Amino acid sequence: MIKPRYEGYCDSEPTKLVREKFGNTNVYGQIAKSLLTKATGFIAAYDFTLNPYRGCQYGCSYCYAAAFSPNNKMRQDWGNWVIFKENSEEILAKELHKWYKHNPQIPPRIYMSSVTDPYQPFESKYQLTRRLLEVMLDVRNDGHPTPTLVIQTRSPIITRDIDYLQRFQRLRINMSIPTGSESVRKDFEPRSPSIKARLNAIYIIKKSIDSTKGFVPRISITITPLLPTFINDEADFIDRLVIADRVVIQDFHPSHSSSLIASTRQEVITIKQKYAWWYDSEKSSYIKFKEKLISRLPHVDIKEGKDGFGYD
Template sequence: MEFIDEQYTVITNNSLVVSEKFGSADVYGQNAKSILNKATGFIKAYDFTLNPYRGCQYGCTYCYAAAFSPNEKMQNDWGKWVLIKENAVEVLEKELIKWQKRNSDKLPSIYMSSVTDPYQPIESKTQLTRRLLEVMLEYKPILVIQTRSPMITRDIDILQRFKNLRINMSIPTGSESVRKDFEPQTPSIRARLNAMKKFKTKINDLTGYLPKLSITITPLLPTLLEEQESFIRELNFVDRVVIQNFHASHKRSLIASTRDTAIDMKKKYEWWYNNEVKSYQLFKNKLIKIMRNVEIKEGQAGFTYE
């Protein structure tokens, strides 16, 4: 999965000065030259990616996006900093106006976000993602939102007005103990599931458009054997489940790569990773058997809007 993006061209000033602390994260603010960036590689089916922030406070051990950090120190401190694209709303408005003039017969397709979480904790303060959604509404995009945050339910009033929307909720494991090992700074599995179910209960034909709902089990982390069936059955309310293995691991920058911290953590779960191919296939077989009315997709094919 290569989400090569705007990471090294977007910033107009190379100097980074901490403006505040939010929780344990250093917060930076800079202006962006562009907010809609041409989608390539893994998500080339879209016209654009949209990343309101750079960096991510969730700091998941396996996150490929750390490879796109501004420098080696920030790469090593992944999860301890976030950069706010302060002029993102104004830039987005200009770019969508420009798009509409050139493509009056086509709706833009946008993937938000490829290398950050648009609903990471700082969003509760800045409401930048919410303001970007308000701008996008007028242009009726085909929009996919990728997040692992229950905060997305805050914006149901806006999201239900998008006719072409898919929400991908990332839940890589069905076991809380595994989540705490691989992504300890993230919301609980229960909170994420409840958030997705809220869309089903709060939106109807009278209130707006119900978005397409996906659970992305990516990368597929271990789920304890005794918890697998119950976890899978809990996913029956969505229309799609996506599974995918870890990215390859290498030292090059600007290429999606699984971090060393996750590779080290895999040693704790030898019962799964000693035969990772078999573990993956057995879990996939359970998905197919239990979720007869849910679309099961793998890898790149699962991240399309359709």
């Protein structure tokens, strides 16, 4: 099979042209053959992963998902392109129909998303994630339970879909907040929403969903990977995490130069040097921060790594 050649990232005639520019982002369309991918490895507790997009506009310096870019040029330009799966709703409906044909009363466990952010900025215009939520909810019309769903994001755009989110009986929202210091966030992930915006999004979700009229989702704050937080920010940041029922911490993935391996990008190495006070004793910094979480959040479930990413 001939690999697609993306305009702007190939040396010969492209087979995939830029559909539009969204800010500085090249947007491409793709016909998907499947949408639900068998979950393995780190999130093997699920039946499937679901990635509405390929690529992510947030382009975080440390993101392991860059390793799964279509080619090396796109890997190096992580954050400046996104591919949307234009037939997603049709494919998801067929795949869910196939699941429920064999498991009519057993909801599939779906993790959305493993290598993209389903609420990256382009979603505000294209609304693909919202349409996929609608497909998942439509299974109730045939008497099936809605999927068990976990949504991993760092975006306040998720609040737009509260009307749909409250209709999932088994939903967990994982809000990624790797640091409690804004200056650290700006160094490691300058394109991403502020810490305040992410926390406010969780407050809005919890405040807006009436338990007598809908299902209240479970909430995780995923501090993954754990980035430095300045000492004068620690107490306030940790105290604000009380809104969650779970906090997950994890250190960096190992770095690999090869593709198709979940790895931390080399781009983050220089940034880490700025925070030698933390990374020169990285193991100790991690342990001390974990101990503070446990001490200040006695009623919140503190988990590490893989153990924290299940629904339950």
